[in-house]
Amino acid sequence: MSVPFIVLGFFAMLVMMLIGLPIAIAMAAVGVIGGISAYGVPFLDSIAPVVWGVQNDNLLTCIPLFILLGELLLRSGIADRMYGALSAWLGRLPGGLLHTNIGSCAMFAATSGSSVATAATVGTVALPSLQARGYSMRSSLGSLAAGGTLGILIPPSVNMIVYGSLTNNSIGKLFIAGIIPGLLLTGSFMLYIAIAALWSKESMREAEVPLAERIRLLRNLVPPAVVFGIVMGSLYFGIATATESAALGVLAALFFVWRSGRLDWSLLRNCFISSGRIAGMILLIMTAAFILNLTISLTGVAENMTKWVVGLGLSQTALLLTLIVFYLVLGMFMDVLSMQVATIPITYPIAMALGIDPIWYGIFIVLMCELGMITPPVGMNLFVVHGIRPDNGGIQDAIWGALPYAAIMLLFTLLLMAAPSIVTWLPLHM
Amino acid sequence: MSTASSNELPRVSEAASREPEKSGAVASKHKEGIESVLALLFGVIFLGLSVVVSVETLARKLFNFSIQGADELGGYALALGSTLAFSLAVMGRAHIRVDVFHERFPKRLKAALNLVAIVSLAGFAIFICWLAYRVLLDTFEYGSTAPTPWGTPLALPQSLWLVGLIAFALVATGYAVQAIRLFLNGSTDRLLVDFSPKSAKEELKEELEDLAVRHGGETS
Amino acid sequence: SAEDTLKIRVIGQPLATGLVQANKERPFFENFRTATGLAIEMDYKPIDTLGIKDTEELRVLKSGLFEMASLRFPQNSRDEPALLGFDLVGLSPDYATGRKVADAYLPIADARLQKQFRVKLLGVFPFGPQILFCNQPIKQLADVKGLKVRTYDQNLAKFIESVGGTPVPISFADTYQSLSLGVVDCAISGASSANSSGWPEVSTHQLPIGFQLAINGYVISLKTWEKLTPEQQAKLTEAVAGLTNDIWAYSETLFADAVKCNAGKDPCTTGKKFNLVDVPVSDADRALLKEAVAKISLPSWAEVCDKADPNCVASWKSSVGQILGIQ
Ligand code: NA
Ligand code: NA
Numbered sequence: 001m002s003v004p005f006i007v008l009g010f011f012a013m014l015v016m017m018l019i020g021l022p023i024a025i026a027m028a029a030v031g032v033i034g035g036i037s038a039y040g041v042p043f044l045d046s047i048a049p050v051v052w053g054v055q056n057d058n059l060l061t062c063i064p065l066f067i068l069l070g071e072l073l074l075r076s077g078i079a080d081r082m083y084g085a086l087s088a089w090l091g092r093l094p095g096g097l098l099h100t101n102i103g104s105c106a107m108f109a110a111t112s113g114s115s116v117a118t119a120a121t122v123g124t125v126a127l128p129s130l131q132a133r134g135y136s137m138r139s140s141l142g143s144l145a146a147g148g149t150l151g152i153l154i155p156p157s158v159n160m161i162v163y164g165s166l167t168n169n170s171i172g173k174l175f176i177a178g179i180i181p182g183l184l185l186t187g188s189f190m191l192y193i194a195i196a197a198l199w200s201k202e203s204m205r206e207a208e209v210p211l212a213e214r215i216r217l218l219r220n221l222v223p224p225a226v227v228f229g230i231v232m233g234s235l236y237f238g239i240a241t242a243t244e245s246a247a248l249g250v251l252a253a254l255f256f257v258w259r260s261g262r263l264d265w266s267l268l269r270n271c272f273i274s275s276g277r278i279a280g281m282i283l284l285i286m287t288a289a290f291i292l293n294l295t296i297s298l299t300g301v302a303e304n305m306t307k308w309v310v311g312l313g314l315s316q317t318a319l320l321l322t323l324i325v326f327y328l329v330l331g332m333f334m335d336v337l338s339m340q341v342a343t344i345p346i347t348y349p350i351a352m353a354l355g356i357d358p359i360w361y362g363i364f365i366v367l368m369c370e371l372g373m374i375t376p377p378v379g380m381n382l383f384v385v386h387g388i389r390p391d392n393g394g395i396q397d398a399i400w401g402a403l404p405y406a407a408i409m410l411l412f413t414l415l416l417m418a419a420p421s422i423v424t425w426l427p428l429h430m
Numbered sequence: 431m432s433t434a435s436s437n438e439l440p441r442v443s444e445a446a447s448r449e450p451e452k453s454g455a456v457a458s459k460h461k462e463g464i465e466s467v468l469a470l471l472f473g474v475i476f477l478g479l480s481v482v483v484s485v486e487t488l489a490r491k492l493f494n495f496s497i498q499g500a501d502e503l504g505g506y507a508l509a510l511g512s513t514l515a516f517s518l519a520v521m522g523r524a525h526i527r528v529d530v531f532h533e534r535f536p537k538r539l540k541a542a543l544n545l546v547a548i549v550s551l552a553g554f555a556i557f558i559c560w561l562a563y564r565v566l567l568d569t570f571e572y573g574s575t576a577p578t579p580w581g582t583p584l585a586l587p588q589s590l591w592l593v594g595l596i597a598f599a600l601v602a603t604g605y606a607v608q609a610i611r612l613f614l615n616g617s618t619d620r621l622l623v624d625f626s627p628k629s630a631k632e633e634l635k636e637e638l639e640d641l642a643v644r645h646g647g648e649t650s
Numbered sequence: 651s652a653e654d655t656l657k658i659r660v661i662g663q664p665l666a667t668g669l670v671q672a673n674k675e676r677p678f679f680e681n682f683r684t685a686t687g688l689a690i691e692m693d694y695k696p697i698d699t700l701g702i703k704d705t706e707e708l709r710v711l712k713s714g715l716f717e718m719a720s721l722r723f724p725q726n727s728r729d730e731p732a733l734l735g736f737d738l739v740g741l742s743p744d745y746a747t748g749r750k751v752a753d754a755y756l757p758i759a760d761a762r763l764q765k766q767f768r769v770k771l772l773g774v775f776p777f778g779p780q781i782l783f784c785n786q787p788i789k790q791l792a793d794v795k796g797l798k799v800r801t802y803d804q805n806l807a808k809f810i811e812s813v814g815g816t817p818v819p820i821s822f823a824d825t826y827q828s829l830s831l832g833v834v835d836c837a838i839s840g841a842s843s844a845n846s847s848g849w850p851e852v853s854t855h856q857l858p859i860g861f862q863l864a865i866n867g868y869v870i871s872l873k874t875w876e877k878l879t880p881e882q883q884a885k886l887t888e889a890v891a892g893l894t895n896d897i898w899a900y901s902e903t904l905f906a907d908a909v910k911c912n913a914g915k916d917p918c919t920t921g922k923k924f925n926l927v928d929v930p931v932s933d934a935d936r937a938l939l940k941e942a943v944a945k946i947s948l949p950s951w952a953e954v955c956d957k958a959d960p961n962c963v964a965s966w967k968s969s970v971g972q973i974l975g976i977q
Contacts, residue, residue: 020543
């Protein structure tokens with residue numbers, strides 16, 4: 001298969017995506033048309049078992065389950081109450097409610113697999129009060145957009161499931177590997193907020209909430225904490241596989257919804273419709289991705305790229321720096337899920353050939369996705385927080401507000417390169 | 431979950447979606463019914479699966495007992511559940527489309543692209559149906575049986591899978607036919623309202639409404 | 651000339667299957683042309699790089715997209731249960747028996763595959779005996795009574811049940827952790843793969859009795875086969891026979907070495923040394939496993955296989971059954 005042919009295919013896909021055809025269609029069309037023109041009708045016949053193979057894969061079952069789990073906690077108001085409790089605890093820090101934004105995002109991330117859901121949930125709860133109390137819209141939007149991206153670094157994470165299933169890596173290990181980097185990145189965000197607040201001398205702080213009240217509010221943190229404990233605990237102690245831990249989490253969330261007195265058909269209907277839509281969107285892209293993947297691997301383009309890159313004699317560091325630039329640029333224009341499924345079949349073998357740890361590389365990819373969510377012009381989380389803002393400012397506020405966090409993420413990626421054990425230590429000690 | 435970069439609200443969409451055409455009102459009633467049924471099935475499948483899988487996990491840990499096959503069931507649940515989810519995503523306009531350039535195009539081009547998008551989605555749905563049909567034919571021919579403790583005849587889950595995919599194809603084709611009719615009638619505006627990529631704004635509007643409901647319901 | 655070169659696309663074993671794939675299978679296909687002098691270019695792709703599930707191999711072959719495959723028998727028994735006839739639980743306690751079974755059954759499985767899937771079975775090979783690891787003292791096979799045992803397929807699960815154990819289906823990747831946390835007490839797998847995955851770190855005893863030999867095989871589509879001249883066919887058959895013979899011998903060496911490594915004995919050249927207690931295999935153990943063939947493995951297989959092909963078990967009995975005295 002010739003190189004121009006492959007380049008043509010990739011551009012055709014990009015164009016189809018950018019003129020607004022469904023992402024899944026763009027990927028499947030290039031996969032099917034490319035496959036048939038190169039291998040004829042047999043290609044068509046062999047897609048059929050591949051499609052059944054994807055849609056019958058018990059590993060991917062955890063995608064709808066984790067989405068359902070997040071929806072249950074969100075629509076029952078458990079997430080809203082969590083924000084209230086955290087603001088009582090974190091509001092005194094310099095930077096005030098901005099810390100609550102990050103903290104709430106991190107906590108909600110621990111029960112939700114998606115960044116958009118995290119930013120949207122915490123954003124809808126937080127922005128009205130941030131505005132009422134006179135916080136700068138720019139820093140408010142920035143903290144929410146960036147905090148939201150923690151949703152895919154702190155487990156559970158749809159993007160880690162996708163990575164694991166595309167590369168045959170243990171999803172449990174990926175989840176566990178995300179915990180320490182997730183906490184550290186949360187800490188880095190908060191540190192930045194505190195420093196920026198002290199620096200600008202117009203430090204926002206919230207009035208102190210009496211200790212008794214704060215302690216009373218702690219009970220609102222119980223449901224998300226218990227759900228996270230069940231999901232991660234069962235994974236960490238090897239009691240459950242990723243799908244099993246998701247199932248346990250769903251039942252735990254359902255229990256708390258019932259306890260909150262909101263369990264009725266209208267709530268469940270909303271949860272089911274909403275999780276069905278999101279899961280359908282992701283799973284159709286996954287199906288298309290596997291069709292495209294078959295074409296890509298048959299053409300041998302991944303192997304050739306790997307040989308070529310390995311032939312360059314790059315060091316791991318040089319390769320990773322190149323990949324950071326590559327993903328930074330791609331992430332500006334592409335939706336991160338599509339970016340992930342379209343590039344992993346190519347970049348993963350290269351990274352493995354240079355001896356990079358597969359779990360570490362998974363976290364690296366997730367960080368690149370997080371970055372893509374807050375870089376303009378196409379940054380999902382920017383759009384989300386911009387959409388929720390109660391005033392009429394422009395999108396540039398969200399973009400500028402999130403910029404420092406993008407820089408922090410890049411620095412953080414460099415830190416992980418310098419000290420890879422931040423990622424690999426915990427999964428090794430499972 | 432589509433992407434939108436502009437801070438302008440698609441005003442047409444806001445206004446028009448509040449005054450559906452009369453035929454649209456009937457259609458939307460049907461739509462709601464179908465959506466409810468699909469959602470109910472989706473929910474029953476995954477809540478049911480959660481119960482079975484949790485029982486298996488706990489029984490294995492606590493009582494040394496394994497019902498063996500929860501993972502197999504999970505695979506079948508996904509096969510059927512994902513087909514329902516595909517349909518729900520079509521109805522909710524959730525199949526992700528990038529609208530960063532799309533929304534800057536002239537009206538007629540936008541409308542034409544909307545048409546192409548839904549027709550290609552329907553085409554893909556029919557294509558997958560056909561693939562599933564081929565898989566099922568082979569399964570019947572070989573009498574395939576899952577190599578698992580249950581030894582499930584594969585024709586069973588695969589038939590359900592095909593039924594789900596046919597539903598997906600029907601739903602997508604229904605929308606495609608509607609879009610074609612609008613296009614032929616020259617109803618560009620409606621084609622823009624009903625078939626444009628769902629912008630982040632629209633999605634958030636739904637979220638905010640839901641939030642209002644949650645807070646309104648909070649009596650304490 | 652390049653015009654005459656035939657290109658054959660091959661689905662290989664997953665990259666993660668270990669030394670047999672890496673040291674024997676992959677080099678064989680990648681160096682096929684120079685090694686055999688045949689004008690055939692083998693385009694070898696490990697299945698896990700293709701995104702195709704291993705249960706779908708036969709169907710993908712039938713589509714014609716690939717011409718050859720290193721067929722994974724247990725997974726593909728879903729579409730062709732006759733494949734299990736090579737490796738019923740308890741059938742081949744040692745390599746010699748396994749080889750006899752394989753030779754006797756090959757023509758029968760070949761005929762069936764040709765008829766059903768239009769592929770020809772060129773040869774079969776073992777990954778090696780699947781043996782028992784436990785994280786508590788056992789003296790004999792019967793001691794798994796009351797213990798939770800990781801199994802990988804349904805026949806093995808039935809056998810474990812029959813001796814009073816609780817079979818737990820856990821993926822290979824999750825077994826290490828499950829052993830270390832006591833989710834299972836015992837686990838069954840190949841000696842060498844257990845060694846490279848560090849199972850001996852989380853277990854104390856090994857019982858090197860082979861429940862199964864993990865038999866897999868090489869197939870080629872008839873369409874491609876018929877394109878070859880008789881001379882090419884003979885050379886290809888010979889080359890694959892050379893490969894499988896090589897793997898039979900290599901697997902036996904690997905097994906002996908890995909068992910030694912696991913027990914911390916010498917020589918240990920292919921793995922890491924651990925200090926497992928090597929439980930001697932007794933006659934009672936062998937008898938127990940042998941008994942299982944007629945009592946459990948054969949009847950449960952017969953149920954599935956005869957449904958797909960009424961002659962399935964009859965032809966097995968006339969070949970394999972004949973030489974092992976199982977009727
Ligand atoms: Na998360
Ligand atoms: Na971006």
